Amino acid sequence: MFETFIAMLMSLAALLSAAGQTASAAGRLDRHYANQTPYGDPASSRVRTPPDGYALTFIETVGRHGARTLTTATAERRALDVWDVARRGGDLTRLGEGFGPDVRSFQRSERVIGYGNLTAVGVQEWQGIGRRTAELYGDFLERATADGDSVRFVTSPVRRTIDSAAAMQAALEKGVPGIDVQPYVTDAARLLITSGATAAGDRALDAVLARPRVVTAARHLLERMYAPAFVATIDDPVEVALDVYLLYCTAPGLVEDTDVTFADYVPLADAAVLEQAADARIFYAYGPGVAGQDSSYAAARPLLTDFLDALDDRLAGGDTAAVFRLAHGETTMPFAALTDLPGSDRQAPPDRPFSYATNPWRGRVAGGLATNIEWTAYRSRSGRTLVTVRHNEKPVRLADRCRETVPYFYRPAELRRCLD
Secondary structure, eight states, rough: HHHHHHHHHHHHHHHHHHHHHHHHEEEEEEEETTTGOOOOOSSSSOOOOOTEEEEEEEEEOOOOEBBBOOSHHHHHHHHHHHHHHHHTTTOTTTGGGGGHHHHHHHHHHHHHHHHOOBOOOHHHHHHHHHHHHHHHHHHHHHHHHHHHHHEEEOSSHHHHHHHHHHHOOOOOHHHHHHBBBBBEEHHHHHHHHOOOOOOOHHHHHHHHHOHHHHHHHHHHHHHBOHHHHHTTTOSSSHHHHHHHHHHHGGGGGGTTOOOOOOGGGGGGHHHHHHHHHHHHHHHHSSOOOOTOOOTTTTTHHHHHHHHHHHHHHTTOOOOEEEEEEEEEEEHHHHHHHHTTOOOOOBOOOTTTTTOOOTTTOOHHHSSSTTOOEEEEEEETTSSSSEEEETTEEEEOOTTTTTTTBBBBBBHHHHHHHHHH
């Protein structure tokens, strides 16, 4: 009887925890943080079960680092410059009076951490991914270790990716004692990807930023902080509002480091509009981009080749059981577009600029904090292999041009044919 009661309490606690996490995740989406949306730390994740007779043989991933401070103080300086001009001219509203002190308080916390560095939330995000990886694949990793196989981490040269790898490794080692993790390897060539924006993409982005609803949202946000007559003198109110919006989006990743949130300055209705504008900027630089052009994601091709080659090496008898790559949103977004992951498989026609109403692409999914893409390979005793894909720890099916052997599972040769 007592054991039954305890079991009921544990089940109730699990349900409440799951409900709380679901509500928390929904809350993050409702706050419109674009590609700075925190990943969270769900209690568990799921995988697709392979057909009978197949056993896990290889894991490889690429993921964005966890939550960080702003990479530079540039946007903060611009926002403070506008605020200082308004203050000197007596053009601050009562709400606006607090903005400058809030920015400076936020900066003090950032300087303690270091600009561009991982925050406490960022560490927790990758510790959580490591914990769930150990829970899902611990038996395989233990067997691989016993067989003399190793685990490899590959990072960009940037500190926040190395710190994310360390957070994941710590959780893996806790969940899989004795796991053999090789010294980290840095790979700037494949994991540091620059903007692939084109002239056509820039024109489309200009059209997005000039939309009346974007301009209206920007002015509404700024007029809460500054006198309307002052806002009327600002040459580019959208860019000024986007600087404030960037602070608002970055703050959730520093929730354990500062009390400043900037939520008072960014109404949710305005955040929803500015999120689309922010997403348009990265859609054309790193996402699916303009129909008929591939420059926004073509730079991810060497990374795809690395995925395919690492898989082939393992199947040929290589002793690396898992490769975990830690990179940036500028890496995961073009990789998702290149491989046509769901939501990243639709470009925008040149004459119909990106919008949420016509395109499913979202920065928080393709390039949000701790975004991750995983390939797992399963092998049968006869030597046949099946590969399945997860995006942000959720099983996904690839584009229709990739032929499934069974739902969610593909032959390696088919992946090379349809993706490469």
